[in-house]
Amino acid sequence: MKEIMKNKYILSMLFCSVLGLSSCVDVLDKTDLSAASPEVVASDSVLANVALSYIYNQNLPDWGGTSSISNIGGSLFSEESYNQSSTENRILEGTLLITDIGDFGTGLSATNNYGKIRTINSFIYDLNVDTKMDIGAKRRLVSQALFFRSWRYFELVKLYGGVPMVTTPQYAVGIEAREATFVGRNSTTECYNQMVADLDTAIRYLPSTWATPATNWGRITKGAAAALKGRILMYAASPQFNPNDVATKWQTSYDANKNAFDILTASGSKLFADYGKMWFTESGNTEAVFVTGYNTSTGDQQRRNSGWEASNRPRYSTVSGGGSNIPSWDLVKAYPMKDGKVAGDASSKYAYTDQTFYKNRDPRFDKTIAFNGCNWLMTNVPNSRLWTYQVAGKSIENNGTNPSNTGFYCRKALQTSDVASSTLDFSNTIYSGTDWMEIRFAEVLLNLAESATGIGKLDEAYTQLKAVRARAGIEAGTDGLYGLKANMSRAEMFKAILAERQIEFAFEGKRFWDLRRWRLLESTLNGKKGSKVVISLKTTGVPADFATTRDALPLDDVYTKYLTVTVTENALMTRPAIKFNSGYYFFPIPTGAINNNPKIVQNNTWGGSFEPLQ
Secondary structure, eight states: OHHHHHHHHHHHHHHHHHHHOOTTTTTGGGGGOTTTTTEEEEEEEEHHHHHHHHHHHHOOOOOOOOOOTTSSSGGGGSSOOOOSSSSSHHHHHHHOOTTGGGOSSOOTTTSSHHHHHHHHHHHHHHHHHOOOOOOHHHHHHHHHHHHHHHHHHHHHHHHHHOOOOOOOOOOOOOHHHHHOOOOOOOHHHHHHHHHHHHHHHHHHHHHHSSSSSSTTTOOOOHHHHHHHHHHHHHHHTTTTTTTTTOOOHHHHHHHHHHHHHHHHHTTOOOOOTTTTEEEEEEEOOOOOOEEEEEOOOSSTTTTTOOOOHHHHOOOSSSSSSOOOOOOHHHHHHHSOOSSSSSSSSSSSOOOSSTTTTTTOOOTTHHHHEEEEOBBBBOOOGGGBBOOEEEETTOGGGGGSSOSSSSOOOTTTOOOOOTTSOOOTTTTTGGOOOOOOEEEHHHHHHHHHHHHHHHTTTHHHHHHHHHHHHHHHHEEEEEETTTTTTTTTTTHHHHHHHHHHHHHHTTTTTTTHHHHHHHOHHHHHHOOOOOOEEEEOOOOOSOOTTTHHHHSSOHHHHIIIEEEEEEEEOOOEEEEEEEEOOGGGGSOOOOOHHHHOTTTTTOOOGGTTOTTTTO
């Protein structure tokens, strides 16, 4: 399956070639199959698998969890990075226009959400009317498509609330026929019910593991479907969709996430032993649940590369991009100490100071954040030490050209010789093939912990939190709680889980959505511009040969003898302070979509009468 999952571009082009199509727009639309009948596609398992590959290609999320057309939810939307550019972020600045969140779609397109859903519906319809294909094979193909239909609708529902749930392909010619296909918005509850029904079918018919796992790497499994169902129902139970804390919603979420945990553990899933190396193992990666595969090909038709490597390296170490997802000081401070206690907590056995912020931290800190003076075994980082300090107000990084604004870099999942057998250098970082784990087993554990907390099973929540912290390398402590407070209340446990998710999933596209589903964006971010940290060389007492001898110096000597760390609150962003509007917990349907379909009603927080909480 690797050739299907990782070379999807080739296979979608092959599908067009087999059918004699000049383009590959909506290849599963029956009206486009002029060179072959739908029955041939449906009854031929090879063509059906290629057609399914096209659905994978259209719907798999990109690195960092990006699947939103509006590109919402990356590190710039939270305190992971803040918006360090000069570009307006209308969501965070409270200036959102009714036309800004265009994921709903305002026209006919094979690449917008409803175009992709139509492709999926056509595929399912064609297979279901076929009487020749083996029933088991058919069910497995349909189930994978149903997974992606649920995924696509979930991406819409978490933005807008209820949307039109179209589950059959629509064909319309002429004005009257077109008007007959207008569909209004389903309630949010109806949308959740349909997504769950689709995933229940997928859970029923998909295997826990595929035969020959190495060649089926990335194909959707029973466990992936169960895990997505768990995520979806946890959202439904969260305050964004459940402001009255209805207990039955948490119970439903718990049941789904416990089922996902049971299915996955029975099939061998578990936390990968090394938090830093888990991104560089494919077949046999016990952490991977829902994966987007990439390759290292440089050929145009074979190429499906990850942009993560080139985007996040320092600009001087990559031929393209660089400097994305710059960690903020606020994120640096969020990491606990090695004993699991909050930085600065008097009960921690490790003292914390801003001057030596890097010392005795949660081991995930070093595997996620590169900082001044750290060892970074990466091509084009001289002597494997990263230096970003300032001299006389100017960064010494790359002679002051395009340095990091904070002195930090995201190093998660970047290929260095200490975590992967990397052959990447300056010229080929754009051809990285590191795969993206949209859902990994750690999320299943923390989703289960959160859902268990929702129904008062705090012991079970402790169990999952401790497992995640143990894998991270946090010390167990004499009480075996890995730094967690004993006897937490329900509210305290919810808070602890969100804090754990912030660290465990840093730069994985989850923080903004976590704060949004918990309706915490205003209380967490409003009024903030991010703390600005400056690490500068002292003006006195520094050896004249420091620049040539620093690589051999112990890190503590460098920081305590020769550097000064200065932190200024609310000084990082040049844009206005964050001012998230509570009306943004459900975004507006674009005006163009309403003009195209008069049955679409706007959300009640945007001048309409649709209630997204129903």
